[in-house]
Amino acid sequence: MDGDRIEEATLANSPVDEISHLALDIGGSLIKMVYFSTGSEQSTDKTQKNSSKDSHGVSGGNKHRNLLNGRLYFLKFETSKINECLDFIQSKQLRCRGVQHCGFPASDKNIIKATGGGAFKFADLFKEKLDISLDKVEEMSSLVSGANFLLKAVPSEAFTYVNGQRNYVQIDHNDLYPYLLVNIGSGVSMIKVDGDGKYERVSGTSVGGGTFWGLGKLLTKCKSFDDLLEMSHQGNNRVIDMLVGDIYGGMDYLKIGLSSTAIASSFGKAISENKELEEYKPEDVARSLLRMISNNIGQIAYLNALRFGLKRIFFGGFFIRGHAYTMDTISVAVDFWSKGEAKAMFLRHEGFLGALGAFMNYKLVEEFTNSNPPVGDLNDNGIIECCVQVSS
């Protein structure tokens, strides 16, 4: 498991044998996992049988439904290390004890909801190694249901990032749509969302998180994504980017709204300086790269928002990683191009939209209790408390 030591610690306390429903988003770079667990003591204390007095009880035809209080846990693995994901699922014995212990329908036990390209690519592997069938959920629809769920159910999910400050946004459920969802994974998808299940993928770009990570690896020789991000944090993009001031003799070009410090050409300084790659600090290269890609995505996002008259743009995907400089660059790009008209917003569960959407496809989640994880990055707390409905 990469970069998730805190989540691992959380998992160590989570009940091994009571993981039930689990959903996966198997992307080009990362596998995201969401699973529900009641917790060992919780399930007996808090499981509530349906009854007329029980406000959590739901009656549906002849079926009784139980409501289980529990938590949604979030985890990720590198797609290139898919065996770690398979081992994890196997170690949790998801297929046997977990499912039946929680009272979930036995018919579900060998089936996992999965989205992303890997749901197709790795279907045989899951079958061969774990005897699990992947029930495929369409990727864009998963992203949209994940985003809609988070925006409606989790207070303080969305925030703007301005001048280094996170400002949490209260979402009015009656005034959520339409919005543009920009999911920055390996590649970037831009989806106009008009309601629950009402959406259209209006654009995309192949210059995304995979580009940053791939080019960054080649150019800086760094070994992990987090190292690359950390390097970008230390670097100075002005060493490599050609600024307006470099072209205009230190002056602004205010007639077209460009200050002397604006980037005129990403990596443009490398043309005229007779330097080899090794002569640049990897930190500066990483910074220019991050700025170039974030800026470009911010601009394309804005243009699509403009195309459809959308004022709100939510950015998700694991490229962002709650990274200050990334969010700042995207926010500034949207603000600059829209002249302050459109707002860039970020999501705390940024990378898990697809996996959550696939989980929602089980149609189990009834309500959310105390579903506001402490403010901070998801890396600090990967849990959402919720109440799940099961039929018996």
Ligand SMILES: Nc1ncnc2c1ncn2[C@@H]1O[C@H](COP(=O)(O)OP(=O)(O)OP(=O)(O)O)[C@@H](O)[C@H]1O
């Ligand atoms: N630990 C990490 N290892 C690799 N990439 C990471 C890591 N953390 C963040 N990233 C970034 O996140 C990107 C992947 O984001 P995400 O998981 O949302 O997309 P994906 O589902 O893998 O891609 P796609 O949807 O295009 O198939 C990577 O390309 C990289 O830029």
Ligand SMILES: CC(C)(CO)[C@@H](O)C(=O)NCCC(=O)O
């Ligand atoms: C191909 C997907 C949807 C896979 O998640 C993603 O990587 C993406 O949106 N890429 C951008 C492709 C494009 O629109 O040019």
